[in-house]
Amino acid sequence: MNGIIVFAIQDELREEGKVLSLNGALPKYEKGHIPAITKPSEIGPLIIAIEAYSSVVTRAALRMAMYTALRPGVVVQANESSLI
Numbered sequence: 001m002n003g004i005i006v007f008a009i010q011d012e013l014r015e016e017g018k019v020l021s022l023n024g025a026l027p028k029y030e031k032g033h034i035p036a037i038t039k040p041s042e043i044g045p046l047i048i049a050i051e052a053y054s055s056v057v058t059r060a061a062l063r064m065a066m067y068t069a070l071r072p073g074v075v076v077q078a079n080e081s082s083l084i
Contacts, residue, residue: 008014037046050062065075 005014005020009016037043046066050059050066053059053062061075064070064078065072070078
């Protein structure tokens with residue numbers, strides 16, 4: 001979020017030092033069950049769904065998460081040297 005604000009200030013889209021209110025800007029998070037694959041028979045359809053993504057980067061991130069069981073935030077922050 002900070003990067004977006006810095007960008008807006010640098011491009012003179014927003015005044016520096018002005019109070020930022022984000023009330024109502026983002027939808028409220030609703031806690032709930034996040035489904036997981038628990039049966040080996042469900043893995044095939046998951047791999048097929050991952051391979052259907054058109055973005056090479058998205059496919060690679062989903063594969064990395066699948067192979068390593070890393071959390072999404074860790075996958076997002078991974079750099080090339082951590083993959084070799």
